[in-house]
Amino acid sequence: MPYITFLFPGQGSQKIGMGKDFFENSSLAKELFEAASDRLKIDFTKLLFEENDRINETAYTQPAIMLVSLTALKLFQSHSNITPQYALGHSLGEFGAVASVGALGSIDAIELVHYRGKFMSEAAKDANGGMMVVMGLSDEEVEQICAKARDEGKKVWPANYNSDGQIVVAGLKADLMSLEGVFKDAGAKRALLLNMSVASHCPLMEPARKPLQEYLEQFLQDSFAAPVISNVTAAPYKTKNEAIELLSRQLVEPVHYKQSIQNIENETDIFIEFGEGNVLKGLNRRITKKPTICISNMKSLEDALEVINK
The missing domain is CATH 3.40.366.10 (Malonyl-Coenzyme A Acyl Carrier Protein, domain 2)
Incomplete structure (x- = not known):
């Protein structure tokens, strides 16, 4: 068996x-x-x-x-x-x-x-949260971008380690959207806000x-x-x-x-x-x-x- x-x-x-x-x-x-x-x-x-x-x-x-x-x-x-x-x-x-x-x-x-x-x-309800899928970057690259954003007062965190080159990030929607260009400048093939109203797996x-x-x-x-x-x-x-x-x-x-x-x-x-x-x-x-x-x-x-x- x-x-x-x-x-x-x-x-x-x-x-x-x-x-x-x-x-x-x-x-x-x-x-x-x-x-x-x-x-x-x-x-x-x-x-x-x-x-x-x-x-x-x-x-x-x-x-x-x-x-x-x-x-x-x-x-x-x-x-x-x-x-x-x-x-x-x-x-x-x-x-x-x-x-x-x-x-x-x-x-x-x-x-x-x-x-x-x-x-x-x-x-x-207390936060306009959301989630964003990031494709094409390493775990470390996404973690570093999120950490730098938090140092700047933004609320964003890696939330789902799905596979190599696919991570979902959670946080405030406005903060996530502000990082879309940052992820793409770092080489991400895609940084897409998901149709979700809940920022799961984060503080x-x-x-x-x-x-x-x-x-x-x-x-x-x-x-x-x-x-x-x-x-x-x-x-x-x-x-x-x-x-x-x-x-x-x-x-x-x-x-x-x-x-x-x-x-x-x-x-x-x-x-x-x-x-x-x-x-x-x-x-x-x-x-x-x-x-x-x-x-x-x-x-x-x-x-x-x-x-x-x-």
């Missing part, structure tokens, strides 16, 4: 129609959708399958993505009893990783990230930390079937206390996705991404030669099971 690492995508992978194939072809998926809708008092079939604006609001985006990812996971687990070597996620996805190893119930995870989204939105999210910790204490269980790789440290953890600290620190510190994959690729034969978009599969192509399979509908589930059971 190959060594498998479970992956869970974060915000930005959402789209109308995601999860519909699961819902229409699986009673297990329908049960999960209904249970999540009942618990959160949100009609997830309307949120996910009908045109609406709420799908891009953080408090709704996060549980929507989590529901689809955990539906894919549950369907996979209904056909396979594999315990992963590791589990990890990108930002929001780390909560899916924790759920996948048994330390967080599925519906609890969906409710928890709904609160996380609310806390992040509330923190964002602007500090007001969200304490309320999130309280809910983590309430929802998390001290029962990890496998280690989870922390976005903050790019190292494994396996206890409730570590999870409370690291999942709350994740709000205000950068996501070390690239480093996380690099740290475990020698102990992994196959990565399986659960959820919409192939986002992490795309990043992994630039980080590792190990294959990544994405489960986003019934056909891709069948394909993944065939690969695993070879």
Whole structure:
């Protein structure tokens, strides 16, 4: 049996129609959708399958993505009893990783990230924050430009280390826009402001930390079937206390996705991404030669099971 690492995508992978194939072809998926809708008092079939604006609001985006990812996971687990070597996620996805190893119930995870989204939105009200993707510069070059800008009184920080030559920077929108030319003068192929109203993974999210910790204490269980790789440290953890600290620190510190994959690729034969978009599969192509399979509908589930059971 190959060594498998479970992956869970974060915000930005959402789209109308995601999860519909699961819902229409699986009673297990329908049960999960209904249970999540009942618990959160949100009609997830309307949120996910009908045109609406709420799908891009953080408090709704996060549980929507989590529901689809955990539906894919549950369907996979209904056909396979594999315990992963590791589990990890990108930002929001780390909560899916924790759920996948048994330390967080599925519906609890969906409710928890709904609160996380609310806390992040509330923190964002006090600052006109945003995020910018920078392509074509080294980590060190982006870090130096951000540090110099902070010395000048600007509020900008590296937020997502996605792959070599791709970093997302977070901070005040005006400060980010003022750096667009600076990044390009330094040789960036692209410096593009993303369509986001929340400056994730930087100190602007500090007001969200304490309320999130309280809910983590309430929802998390001290029962990890496998280690989870922390976005903050790019190292494994396996206890409730570590999870409370690291999942709350994740709000205000950068996501070390690239480093996380690099740290475990020698102990992994196959990565399986659960959820919409192939986002992490795309990043992994630039980080590792190990294959990544994405489960986003019934056909891709069948394909993944065939690969695993070879």
